[in-house]
Amino acid sequence: MSRNACPICKKPRQADHAPFCSPRCRDVDLARWFGEDYAVPGPPAAPEEVAPGED
Numbered sequence: 001m002s003r004n005a006c007p008i009c010k011k012p013r014q015a016d017h018a019p020f021c022s023p024r025c026r027d028v029d030l031a032r033w034f035g036e037d038y039a040v041p042g043p044p045a046a047p048e049e050v051a052p053g054e055d
């Protein structure tokens, strides 16, 4: 495995988006971080679906 591979999709990374190959993979990595942080069982709810109720 190349050290210059994107950790998300294993494609060659781009300097502009290091250590990823694209903004998309950077976002995927970020989403993983948030996913682990929340660590909730089951699929995460979309923000629109957890509205605080009628106002």
Ligand SMILES: [Zn+2]
Pocket (backbone or CB within 6 Å): 006, 007, 008, 009, 010, 011, 020, 021, 022, 025
């Ligand atoms: Zn990638």
